Amino acid sequence: IVLREIKVDGYKEIRRLCQAFNEMNKRIVELDKKRRQFVADASHELKSPLAGMKVLVESLIQGGFEDKAVRDEFLQSINKEIDRLSKLVNGLLELAQIENADELKMTSLNIKELLKEVIKSLEPIAKSKNISIYLNGDGIILNLNRDNMFRALYNLIENAIKYSNENSKIDILIERDDVAKITIRDYGIGIPEEDLPYIFDRFYRVDKTRARKTGGAGLGLSIVKHIIKLHKGDIEVKSKVGEGTAFIIKLPLEV
Ligand code: ADP
Numbered sequence: 001i002v003l004r005e006i007k008v009d010g011y012k013e014i015r016r017l018c019q020a021f022n023e024m025n026k027r028i029v030e031l032d033k034k035r036r037q038f039v040a041d042a043s044h045e046l047k048s049p050l051a052g053m054k055v056l057v058e059s060l061i062q063g064g065f066e067d068k069a070v071r072d073e074f075l076q077s078i079n080k081e082i083d084r085l086s087k088l089v090n091g092l093l094e095l096a097q098i099e100n101a102d103e104l105k106m107t108s109l110n111i112k113e114l115l116k117e118v119i120k121s122l123e124p125i126a127k128s129k130n131i132s133i134y135l136n137g138d139g140i141i142l143n144l145n146r147d148n149m150f151r152a153l154y155n156l157i158e159n160a161i162k163y164s165n166e167n168s169k170i171d172i173l174i175e176r177d178d179v180a181k182i183t184i185r186d187y188g189i190g191i192p193e194e195d196l197p198y199i200f201d202r203f204y205r206v207d208k209t210r211a212r213k214t215g216g217a218g219l220g221l222s223i224v225k226h227i228i229k230l231h232k233g234d235i236e237v238k239s240k241v242g243e244g245t246a247f248i249i250k251l252p253l254e255v
Helices: 002-061 070-099 111-129 146-160 194-197 208-214 218-230
Strands: 107-110 132-136 141-144 169-176 179-186 234-240 244-252
Touching: 002 070, 002 169, 070 218, 107 146, 111 132, 111 141, 111 146, 111 169, 132 194, 141 146, 141 169, 141 244, 146 169, 146 179, 146 218, 146 244, 218 234
Parallel strands: 132 169
Antiparallel strands: 107 141, 169 179, 179 244, 234 244
8 A cells, every 4th residue: 555655646746746847848948038038139139230230331432421411311320320329229228237136235225215316317308398206105115126117117217208209297206105106197198909019018019110219229118118027017008099197106115
């Protein structure tokens, strides 16, 4: 009887091990697929500004230099493409850095003070569109990695400005519940419902032509999502086309 029991237990154990290995294998295959997709997407994103520059430089070589107006226009276009490439490369580096970080150095910080700093650094851009930013709610001390949380809040508020019309406003609200809740609300162009599930994906842009004008690489929100995840928090979005967008961050309270 004892032997039979051991046999049955052994069989169960092996089956459990097999299941665990299968799960692990599935996960590795998934990760590998994601990595390949990422390399393909990144290469594609890098290729298009390069192709644009190549065409412009070739036209200049073929005689565009003789006409000053044409030359100036082409050089400005090349300059813009270089800016796009730099943004993309910087975004990729930032994303890689955040994804490689297992653990972040955390300190106790008042989220309201941090938000004030972010707003201050974005003031020139907000002013250029005559957008007012209002910050409401009491400060809460949270366990944060300063630089990364600064980056996340910066990306969200910068987007709120970028995707709002002139003379608009942005409302930022801090609330305390069983978590700390930060809402960043704009009254800008909004995001179509069908795009909402994808906006945190890398390189995702709702309107590629518009993104080209505003110069986004579609990496900002995926960086935000990673940073919030590293803080064991959560982020969600609510939006209506023509009415505006609200990003809601939930962060654990300091224990
Ligand atoms: P980008 O660098 O292109 O702004 P993000 O990852 O920051 O990339 O955002 C992805 C897309 O989500 C943007 O291209 C834009 O279409 C949309 N988006 C983000 N924030 C807002 C917002 N506040 N209002 C409207 N659309 C937004």
